[in-house]
Amino acid sequence: MPELPEVETVRRTLIELVAGKRIQSVTVKLPRIIQRPAETEQFADALAGHTIQTVERRGKFLRIILDGLVLVSHLRMEGRYGVFPSDEPVELHTHVIFHFEDGTDLRYKDVRQFGTMHLFTAGQDLELPPLNKLGIEPLEPDFTVELLRSKLEKRATKIKPLLLNQEHIVGLGNIYVDEALFLARIHPERSPSSLKPAEWKRLYKAIRSTLAHAVEAGGSSIKSYVNGQGEMGMFQHQLLVYGKKDEPCPNCSRPIYKFVVGGRGTHICSKCQTLEEAGQLKAK
Template identity: 55%
Template structure:
């Protein structure tokens, strides 16, 4: 699933492609993607005639901000936006088509059909699902170690499942939790509330640095993820543990292992993360 850096890369790409464009009409070919409103005619009516003014992001969600409404979009496992200017025909995996008044189109493609879309009046999106349930933004200047420490003190879960909880901290998934924990030498099964303030300070720094480096590299290309123009992220070349089972640790040379924590495949160095 695309995590914060990948979604941020998509956001920046879309910003370069569709700002200032006005939606003429919307065609929904897989209705289950639209979660709010539940009426497709209302969904189309809310978006038609609206001009895109900015593209925001909240955790792993895109926020397409128009005149009066906000489209909140989650890519889930394999969702992608494709910008089209020619006569190309959408394939069977294209489920939502935004047609602009200038003849160009923005397609939402999703092989697994897990993506979601919500439309709200501007100002209402943060007070409703799914955004109302989200925790702090790790790359926001207001996010600090004390806030992370307080949240981790409230849970008896292992640190990896705690960090994957979007109500604790948004934007993190398997890749960047594994990478951040490796950077600070924490085993993913460490109980969250047993971490000291000093450990949480180091973890906070590792999370921020890992995510920022990944954003700067355009994210990680794992499996089928690419951005809205088909470009692949390059941070996967810097991954220290994720998807490197059997390869030598970049620090000590011991083989990277794959274990399961909270039902999720997890990569660790058994020497650096005892």
């Protein structure tokens, strides 16, 4: 599933491709992609004649800002956008097509068919599902180590599932949580109450640096992710532990260990990331 860096990269490329374009009509080939309004005809009719002004991001969601409307889109597992000439053949698994007046299309393709679209009048989208319960943005200036600690420290859950919970902090998925915890030298099964002030600071810095470097690299193309221009991300070549099972740790050369935390495959170095609770030291 695309995480914050991938969605941010898609956002940036879409602005270049569609900002200023006026929608002539909309074709919906798979109605269940459209979650709001209930009828696809209402969705298509509401968008006709509107101009895309910009594209923003909230967590892993795209916010396509039009004149008076906001289209909230989640790519889920394999959703992708691309701009094509209107007379170019439509690829298989293309489910929603936005036809522009300039003779081009914005096409949404989704092999797994898990993506969603919600249409709101301007001002509604941040107050209603799916955006209204999202947590803090880790790349915004108001994200601080104090805020991170205050949101998570008293939670009775292991640190990794907390970081994956979009109601606490948005945009972090399995890849970047594993990478950030490794950089911070924190075992994913630690309880947040066990973390010392220095560890909170390391975790904060690791989250920010991991995401920032991933955005610079255009995200990670682990499976089928490409940006709005069909280009792969390059951050997978910089990953330290994710997907590196049995490979040597870049710090100590001990083999990377993979196990399951909260139902998610998890990669650690058992020497660099020890499980320390109540003064007792354990290693996986």
